[in-house]
Amino acid sequence: MNYYSSQISKLIEELSKLPGIGSKTAQRLAFHIINMPEEQAVRLADSIRDAKQNVHYCKECFTLTDADICPICKSPDRDHGVIMVVENPRDLAAYEKTGKFEGVYHVLHGAISPMLGIGPGDIKLKELMARLQKDVKEVIIATNSSLEGETTAMYISKLIKPTGIRVTRIASGVPVGGDLEYIDEVTLLRALEGRVEL
Numbered sequence: 286m287n288y289y290s291s292q293i294s295k296l297i298e299e300l301s302k303l304p305g306i307g308s309k310t311a312q313r314l315a316f317h318i319i320n321m322p323e324e325q326a327v328r329l330a331d332s333i334r335d336a337k338q339n340v341h342y343c344k345e346c347f348t349l350t351d352a353d354i355c356p357i358c359k360s361p362d363r364d365h366g367v368i369m370v371v372e373n374p375r376d377l378a379a380y381e382k383t384g385k386f387e388g389v390y391h392v393l394h395g396a397i398s399p400m401l402g403i404g405p406g407d408i409k410l411k412e413l414m415a416r417l418q419k420d421v422k423e424v425i426i427a428t429n430s431s432l433e434g435e436t437t438a439m440y441i442s443k444l445i446k447p448t449g450i451r452v453t454r455i456a457s458g459v460p461v462g463g464d465l466e467y468i469d470e471v472t473l474l475r476a477l478e479g480r481v482e483l
């Protein structure tokens with residue numbers, strides 16, 4: 286790509302590292318950015334830097350936030366005795382969009398996958414168990430219905446069962462292998478309402 290100036294090539298190269306962006310799209314985006322009004326391009330660059338510098342995991346639920354504790358964990362209106370366990374912040378957002386879940390969340394940041402070498406120590410499981418020391422009535426496992434999601438659900442349920450805390454799994458209204466983030470709100474709600482005891 287040395288027929289472009291080195292700075293354009295650099296921009297194209299960085300953009301093409303993003304997921305789902307091939308070299309053609311990266312070129313198109315790079316030229317789009319170069320043709321932007323300067324203040325718009327600066328805003329884009331600033332927002333990337335600010336997000337990267339200020340966004341981190343909530344100390345309580347491990348979702349992404351720019352505060353110490355995220356607004357959901359901080360809210361006195363939420364039921365802190367009901368914890369929904371999800372694989373990633375996008376799944377949390379999917380359930381939050383339904384506006385019907387009144388508990389709080391726990392974000393695992395992944396799922397157990399022996400094939401990919403991801404074990405229980407690689408996701409935020411210890412952190413979940415630590416939260417159960419507080420007054421928790423129910424843990425709703427809302428990991429994806431993929432092999433990894435199911436493996437993780439079984440593993441968590443076995444860990445929690447001896448504590449006497451109620452453990453449930455969202456119903457199979459969620460299609461097998463389906464990623465929560467792509468599922469419509471009605472199906473998500475039905476899955477939550479039809480949750481089963483583990």
Ligand code: ZN
Binds near residue numbers: 346356
């Ligand atoms: Zn939180």
